[in-house]
Amino acid sequence: MLGNFQRVWQDRNDNVEDETEEKITQIRNLFRDAGFAVNTNYLLHGVSNSCYGDKLNHLLINYNGDVYGCTARDFNKENRIGFLDSCGEVHYDYKKLEKRNNSKLAKAVCKKCRIAPLCGGGCKQRAMEGLDTEGCTYHYSEEKMDQFILDIFEHSFMR
Numbered sequence: 694m695l696g697n698f699q700r701v702w703q704d705r706n707d708n709v710e711d712e713t714e715e716k717i718t719q720i721r722n723l724f725r726d727a728g729f730a731v732n733t734n735y736l737l738h739g740v741s742n743s744c745y746g747d748k749l750n751h752l753l754i755n756y757n758g759d760v761y762g763c764t765a766r767d768f769n770k771e772n773r774i775g776f777l778d779s780c781g782e783v784h785y786d787y788k789k790l791e792k793r794n795n796s797k798l799a800k801a802v803c804k805k806c807r808i809a810p811l812c813g814g815g816c817k818q819r820a821m822e823g824l825d826t827e828g829c830t831y832h833y834s835e836e837k838m839d840q841f842i843l844d845i846f847e848h849s850f851m852r
């Protein structure tokens with residue numbers, strides 16, 4: 694039997710690991726010791742199976758015609774990437790759209806990262822939000838990266 698813990702994204706406001714993730718690791722180890730296959734809170738698959746919000750032609754239209762690229766952020770003017778007019782035509786804010794579409798793997802640290810083929814620099818939304826920082830957008834340590842690789846190896850070949 695395979696379990697996969699998923700975090701409720703709304704309960705965290707930054708990318709730093711917290712007490713919940715430490716506890717989840719302990720719980721996960723208890724399940725594994727009992728013979729269950731339990732992945733980490735998620736398997737990295739930002740490249741092979743990216744979020745629907747990463748797809749080039751994805752858009753979300755709100756009730757009022759506002760257009761968004763991500764369903765996991767507030768539907769406000771700041772996050773809006775365009776609007777739908779009364780004729781059914783979408784008018785994009787191309788500056789925002791371009792920034793969004795060019796954000797994945799745009800950082801120097803991502804271009805040299807050993808797990809970039811797994812992570813892809815994060816989803817467009819997270820990658821865009823992390824553009825102003827130099828380090829890993831997710832603050833992954835070397836140990837964490839090792840763990841991702843081992844998890845995927847285990848998930849792919851050991852079960």
Ligand code: SF4
Nearest residue numbers: 803806809812814829
């Ligand atoms: S540096 Fe961080 S965000 Fe960039 S590819 Fe590596 S793990 Fe992903």
